[in-house]
Amino acid sequence: MPTTPLAPSNEPASPCIRQCRVVHRRLAKGEPFTALCASCGRTTDDIAGWQRMSAPAKLACIQAAAARLQLPMLKAGT
Template sequence: MPALPASPCTNACRIDPASGFCVGCRRSLDEIANWSRLDAPARLAVLAALRDRQAASPRPTE
């Protein structure tokens, strides 16, 4: 069985009220809560969405 993609968590956990996404990893609360139950294809789909979110709105530098 292939390894599951690792969590994209960056330990900078805070939900941005404007976007609804974590400022660290860019996942939604549902994506964060369900991550451990997702299979490999579903995790890869979330990771692809994160790349799109990052391209659309880069993280602010703190």
């Protein structure tokens, strides 16, 4: 299982790669559009709340973002 680098505070480091590109996509058929970064896979709510998240919440966010990046509509970064 890949490990997530830790920030100096021993919390998970942000997955941000400083190539932000917010897109609006449906993550599943019939769901409403979600605003998310096509570079890191986080939703805009995840990004805005990152500093207030606990370490376990950050890890869950990173895992969900990685899964989103595997979705066909984001793989090509479109």
